Amino acid sequence: MRFKIVVRFLFLFFLLQSCEGQNKKINGISFVASREEATQKNIDPVLNINANYAAVMPFGFIRDLETPEIIHNTDRQWFGETRAGAKQYIELLHKNNIEVMVKPQIWIRRGEFTGYLKMNTEEDWQALQKSYSSFILEYASLAAEADVAMFCIGTELEQFIVNRPTYWKNLITEIKKVYKGKLTYAANWDEYKRVPFWEQLDYIGVDAYFPISENKTPTLEESQQGWKKWKAELKGVSQKVDKPIVFTEYGYRSVDFSGKEPWVSDHTMRDVNLEAQKNLTQALFNELYKEDWFKGGFIWKWFIAHERVGGNDNPMFTPQNKPVEEVIKKQFLSSQ
Template sequence: MQYLKCKVLGVILLILTACNGQVEKINGVSFVSSRESINKSHTLPVVQVNANYAAVMPFGFIRDLSTPEIRFNGERQWYGERKAGVEQYINELRKHSIKIMLKPQIWIGRGEFTGYIKMQSEANWKTLENSYSKFILEYAVLAQALKVDILCIGTELQQFIEHRPQYWEQLINEIKTVYSGKLTYAANWDEYKTTPFWDKLDFIGIDAYFPVSDMQTPTVAACLEGWKPHKPIIKSISEKHNKPILFTEFGYRSVDFAGKKPWVFSRSMTEVNLEAQVNTTKALFETFWKEDWFAGGFVWKWFHKHNEVGGENNNQFTPQNKPAEAVIKHYYNTIK
């Protein structure tokens, strides 16, 4: 009788979970494209950090902010940045049950910010639109062929979207004719509130480089406090559109003042501060990962040769072989 009661209770709990729409958190890594193919030695560290998703990121290249032509799938690109490499990465990651977000991105010469892409003539806008459509639709077709779980239709393209909203509406409709999976867009942290097409997507994607502390070594408490102005606004956008929030990128450099301007990639910031990376990362998990309106996120960034990157003398974003890696492993294991 006791066994039957427990069994019935278990069934009831399963039904309640289904009714509440609870789903597994997206515990992801942003898997960096490289010159070469990957194998089990490169994918096992992803499994060992308890990740269940990887963002695979092919690239298109623009010469400068005023150039409308996007070059992609060229032989001069790294293997992982091209279509053939993307397919190989996805198939290899899937051998370990890692789900995929395909996230094609644009790189501008000299590392200019993609959010500033803005054409100076109607002719150039049309050229850019045609070029971008070819780029993203080629990967949408691939995403459908490989049954990719999520497709990210763009990353940090604020000016392009602001000035050409009708194009983006049409593009999303066109993507949906060739790809039937989940869609998101990776809005910059200061862009997501004005992105006009969230209702047409499945996730509200945010590259979550929000400023949370001005301290040289921010404490967890200070960062938790620093999230308080941002969190209600993020939640309100989720509620407004009835869509879950997905941090399409999140992470901090292991440097002094890591929480002040987390988006900054400056060579002048050289002082290694592992504690700053740990504390900012902990606060982000504590703020968001238990919320039912929050879908999860992708840590920025994860390199394939795990044993050769990161480490305690590294001041860049990767958490690999640093104390922050253990933090991510812990939260990815305990909050499902």
């Protein structure tokens, strides 16, 4: 009889552990590349908000939307934008038990939207494919070497994917020869439904800048209501593809009307609104974190020099040193 009780106790214990594991979310931040090496002082604020993941983002650069050459891993870049810099960040994050997603990104001169990157000739398409493969496989190799948990194969490259779907499917095959961990792609919020290769990846990745409210300062209730249709859409895509969803980027600026067009990052919006940022972020947590198909995501964005960024007069995305930081800290603690 005592043996049966012990067996039953052990069964319930492991069942509980399994359920807790399923509920655990990716509580991530987007760790912005810097000119300098990262130190423990830079990691402590990440630990303070209970983050368990960080996106490390090396960069490649393109002259304009019709140029096929991606310049990357050069001594003209900031330290954190290079392979050596990304590796140093990863090693320090790992020492602090923070998992990493390597997320190589492209910057097009003057901040042109990468989703519009499109070549005019077959010759240029071939050149872009060759250059992109060199760029992405460089960092797939780093992801394998550093044993990171996740690798993102691209960010917001809709026209590249629409026009060259076979290339992308073949590229994923090549990446899998190098890197054996979890794979995703960071699709823009209005692109993710049309990505043709989700079946080859582990997560549907979404840069979640969905329009939520047209109000200057949306209330928590209004913000939650604004998520209803997007939540239903996300769930439908997840079920159709049979893959969980990760927000490869999400967050709101601390400005008026920040829920209207959350993707806007220019400096023309300057009227600081900390309440809007706080309400919109809390609404996202309230609506999505309870869904089993939603696995969490990466806050946009988190700068290394914590003590020198953000603050109550800052109108940009970072939550650092703003009231919303406490919202994030509480949510991350409750979903570890």
